[in-house]
Amino acid sequence: MEQLVLHSFLETLFMVTASMFFGTAIGIFLAFLLVLTKPSGLWPKPWISQSLGVFLNAFRSIPFIILIILMIPFTRFWVGTSIGTAAATLPLTFAASLLIARIIEDALNTTSKGLIEVGKALGASNLQIIFKIQLREALPLIVSGLTTVSINIIGFSAMAGTVGGGGLGDLAIRYGYQRYDFTLLVLIVIILIIIVQCVQMTGNFLEAKLKK
Amino acid sequence: MEPHFLSIIIKNLGKSYNVAILKDINLEVPQNQILGIIGKSGAGKSTLLRCLNGLEQPTTGTITIDNQLFTGVSDKERRRIQHKIGNVFQSVNLLSRLTALENVMFPLKLFKGNSKDIHSQALKLLHLVGLNGKENAYPSQLSGGQAQRVAIARALMGDVSLLLCDEFTSALDFETSLEILELLRDLNKRLGVTIILITHDMAIVREICDEVCVLEAGQIVEKNDITSILLHPQHTVTKSLIRHLITKDLPHHLQEKLNKTPTDKCFALLRLFFSSKAAGDPIIASIVKTYDVPINILLGSLDHIRETAFGSLIVSIPFELEKITNIMKDLDQRSVSAEILGYFPQSGGHSWNS
Numbered sequence: 001m002e003q004l005v006l007h008s009f010l011e012t013l014f015m016v017t018a019s020m021f022f023g024t025a026i027g028i029f030l031a032f033l034l035v036l037t038k039p040s041g042l043w044p045k046p047w048i049s050q051s052l053g054v055f056l057n058a059f060r061s062i063p064f065i066i067l068i069i070l071m072i073p074f075t076r077f078w079v080g081t082s083i084g085t086a087a088a089t090l091p092l093t094f095a096a097s098l099l100i101a102r103i104i105e106d107a108l109n110t111t112s113k114g115l116i117e118v119g120k121a122l123g124a125s126n127l128q129i130i131f132k133i134q135l136r137e138a139l140p141l142i143v144s145g146l147t148t149v150s151i152n153i154i155g156f157s158a159m160a161g162t163v164g165g166g167g168l169g170d171l172a173i174r175y176g177y178q179r180y181d182f183t184l185l186v187l188i189v190i191i192l193i194i195i196v197q198c199v200q201m202t203g204n205f206l207e208a209k210l211k212k
Numbered sequence: 213m214e215p216h217f218l219s220i221i222i223k224n225l226g227k228s229y230n231v232a233i234l235k236d237i238n239l240e241v242p243q244n245q246i247l248g249i250i251g252k253s254g255a256g257k258s259t260l261l262r263c264l265n266g267l268e269q270p271t272t273g274t275i276t277i278d279n280q281l282f283t284g285v286s287d288k289e290r291r292r293i294q295h296k297i298g299n300v301f302q303s304v305n306l307l308s309r310l311t312a313l314e315n316v317m318f319p320l321k322l323f324k325g326n327s328k329d330i331h332s333q334a335l336k337l338l339h340l341v342g343l344n345g346k347e348n349a350y351p352s353q354l355s356g357g358q359a360q361r362v363a364i365a366r367a368l369m370g371d372v373s374l375l376l377c378d379e380f381t382s383a384l385d386f387e388t389s390l391e392i393l394e395l396l397r398d399l400n401k402r403l404g405v406t407i408i409l410i411t412h413d414m415a416i417v418r419e420i421c422d423e424v425c426v427l428e429a430g431q432i433v434e435k436n437d438i439t440s441i442l443l444h445p446q447h448t449v450t451k452s453l454i455r456h457l458i459t460k461d462l463p464h465h466l467q468e469k470l471n472k473t474p475t476d477k478c479f480a481l482l483r484l485f486f487s488s489k490a491a492g493d494p495i496i497a498s499i500v501k502t503y504d505v506p507i508n509i510l511l512g513s514l515d516h517i518r519e520t521a522f523g524s525l526i527v528s529i530p531f532e533l534e535k536i537t538n539i540m541k542d543l544d545q546r547s548v549s550a551e552i553l554g555y556f557p558q559s560g561g562h563s564w565n566s
Contacts, residue, residue, distance in 0.1 A: 114305040121265045121299045122319050123291030132322055136309060212309050212350035 001184065004171065009191065011085050012167040015157045019092035020150055026093070027100025030056070032130060034105045042116075042126040060098050065159050067091050072163070088157070088165025096153050103145030107138035140211040147203025151196050168192060218279075219243040219374055219406040225263065225273035227430075233259045234430045237273070241408065241423075243373070246400055248417035248438075249410040250453060251427035257410040258378060260427065264408065265376050266294050278373055295323075298367030298405075300377040304359040306351040306366075312358075313338060313347040316365045330369075337365040340402070341395060357388035361395065368405065375399075377409035381416055393419045414453045418442065426450045443485060443549065470554035479528040480536055481510070481553040484543065486523050495546055496527070503539055505529050531555060 034052055037045040062070065068091045072082045075090045111134045119129040135142075158169020168188050176185025218240050225237040234256045241247050251257045262268040263275060266282065275282040282293050306315045314321075316334040324330065338347060341361040351359055360380060367375055377396070381389035397420050400407050411417060417424055417438065424441045426434040426449055433447040445451045470481065486495065500507050511526040529536065536552075543550045 112303070112305065114301055114303045115307070117267060118299065118301065118305045119322075120267055121294060121297070122322060123266075123294035124322055125291075128322055133307065137307060139309065210309065212311075212352060 004175070005168075005184075005187065005191070008166055008168045008171040008188075011165070012154065012157055012169070012195075014085060015089050015092055015160060015165060015167055016150065016153050018089050019096045019153055019157075020146070022093045023096025023100050023149070023153075024146065026097035028104055030097065030101035031104035031108060034101065035108045035134070036126070036130070042129060056098050056101055059094070060102075064091070064095055064156050065162060067095060068159065068162055075163075083164040085160070085165050085167070088160035088163050088167075092153060092156055092160065095156055096149060099149045099152060100146065103149060104138070104142055107141035107145060108134045110141060111137045140207045143210060144203060144207045147200060147207075150199050150203075154192065154196060154199070217243045219245070219277070220264070220408075221274075221276040222264075223274045223276075225260075225270050225275065227256075227259055227263060227268065227270045227272075232430055234263070234270070237430075237432055239425065239432065239435070241406060243406050244400070244404050246397070246407045246409070246420055246422050248421035248424045249408065249427055250412065250414065250417050250424060251410075252412060252449070252453075255427040256430040257412075257427050259430075261376055261378050261408070261410050265297055265299050266290050295319075295370055296373050298369070298372040298375045300360070300363055300367050300375065300380045302379045302382060304351070304356070304363045304383075306359055306362055308351050311348045311350055312343060312354065312362045315351070315362055316369060319366060319369045334365070334369065337368055338362070340399065341365045355388075356384050357391060360384060360388075360392055364392070364395065364399070368399065368403065373405060375405050375407045377407065379411055380409070381411070381413075386415075389416065390419065396420060412453075414442075426453070469556060471557070472554060474531050474533070474555045475557055478531045478555045478557050479508075480531045480555055481526060481528050482540075483551045483553055484523075484525045484527065484548050485550075486525075486546075486548040493546060495543070495548060496525075499539055499542065502542070503535050505535060505539070526553065528556065 030052065034049050035041055036043040037049040037052075039046045039049075041049070059067070068088070071091045071094065075087050076082045079087045079090055081087055108130075115133055115137065116129055119133045124132070155169075157165070157167050158173070160167050161170025161173055168191060172185050172188040172192075175181045176188060220239070220241040222237055222239040225234060225239075226232065227234040237260065249257050249260060259268060263270045263283075264277075270283055274284070277293055278296060280293055282290065285293075306312075307318060310318065313331075313334055316338055317330050320330045320333075335347065338344075341364055343358060343361055343365070346354065346358060346362075349358075351362070354362065360383075363380075364375075375396075381392060384392065393416065396407060396409075399405060407420075409416070409420070421438050424434075424436060424438055425432055426441070426447060428447070428449045434441070434445070434450050441450060442454060445454050471478070474480065496507055496509070499505070506529075508528045509525060510528055512523065514523045529539065540550050540552075
């Protein structure tokens with residue numbers, strides 16, 4: 001049983017870290033696009049920011065379990081199969097990037113207009129303003145946002161069992177719930193609580209370090 | 213440095229969005245000068261400043277900074293000139309996650325990366341603005357005045373020859389504002405940096421400026437040296453801005469009793485301004501002697517324009533047309549400017565004074 005739990009733990013770890021990693025990369029890109037192209041942005045292209053906003057909202061309103069199923073054709077195309085841990089990681093990445101895009105967008109938007117004007121008046125380029133002022137100022141908020149998203153994704157990963165993704169959540173459903181192994185169910189729940197606590201504490205610690 | 217080297221030349225500058233904000237602004241600012249641009253809110257001060265720091269492009273006209281055209285040039289050229297301009301904004305706008313020293317270094321780090329020169333210049337400036345020992349403090353650990361000093365040091369980083377200040381004292385208490393103004397004057401003398409500051413407050417202008425330029429409805433309505441502006445204001449806007457500063461106006465309930473025209477047996481209320489030149493003479497005493505009139509001083513204040521003292525008095529004199537006319541003429545010759553505020557009926561004339 002220990003091996004079963006360990007194996008599932010590693011699967012969860014893989015799905016969450018991989019989807020958070022790629023999700024953050026895509027999310028940052030989308031967030032910058034949103035912030036830059038908004039009407040008051042540094043590169044105003046309202047049609048981009050608006051259509052991107054509608055796209056994000058549309059996909060964020062789809063329940064994750066439905067999203068997994070809807071994405072099966074894409075998963076098959078990208079991963080080669082629609083079943084397994086790697087296959088489950090794709091919809092997780094997609095869901096994570098949607099959440100992260102909004103969270104980073106909000107964080108970047110907290111930079112005061114005045115501070116951006118300081119950059120402009122210094123003769124800084126848009127990229128310098130984004131990276132050296134906005135991103136720098138928003139970092140603590142971004143870290144706390146990513147912490148929240150990580151915890152969400154840990155929850156989402158329980159649904160990965162639908163496509164054979166495995167992981168702790170899937171183990172809890174199949175062995176704990178469907179096979180009435182109450183001890184295993186409680187054990188997994190405790191492990192999940194510990195993981196979430198660790199993630200939150202690490203996030204809080206990093207945020208406090210970054211905030212001056 | 214040539215004595216008449218011009219730091220800024222503004223020619224026929226206009227800026228309009230849907231309505232005209234600035235109209236035909238012409239202005240020359242010699243190097244090393246401290247120029248105050250004063251006006252009421254909505255007069256166009258901020259827009260003018262934003263044209264000068266490159267945050268806005270003027271609709272018409274040109275700006276030349278240090279002999280280089282600043283308007284209608286490529287982004288690259290504009291940015292190059294922007295490096296010579298330091299800005300102190302209304303809100304302090306420091307990067308919250310950088311220390312005081314890192315904030316001062318920020319403008320140059322943005323372009324050149326790390327180097328020892330940047331560090332030593334930043335350290336020097338931070339000491340110059342009086343923040344020894346605060347190098348590693350974060351903005352949240354600094355007081356409003358200290359944070360503004362950091363912002364000034366940051367504005368002076370690099371090869372800055374022009375400092376633009378936008379209502380930057382409005383968030384500070386008066387004492388702190390005075391300290392910051394003193395610092396600016398000191399920096400102006402030591403570094404030879406030209407300073408333009410915009411404000412709605414004549415008290416700020418009086419403390420620091422060499423020249424004043426009064427903006428009203430997007431136009432310059434008056435421009436003169438500070439002493440002339442304060443002692444001989446021409447335009448009504450200038451006068452009203454000054455009134456807040458140097459006249460202790462009569463209390464409202466007394467103003468209500470004031471008649472516009474003289475009545476039989478009344479007192480005339482006069483407001484006198486005198487500069488340091490006139491302040492040396494015993495003017496009131498000699499008027500009393502020459503015209504044999506009892507002068508009653510109702511209100512008075514002494515004020516300073518930079519190093520020049522001047523005073524303002526409100527006095528009452530028993531009204532006799534001929535005498536008053538002569539007294540006014542006499543005062544004028546002694547370079548005291550006098551203005552009749554109104555007339556009090558004799559019965560109440562002195563009673564309210566006690």
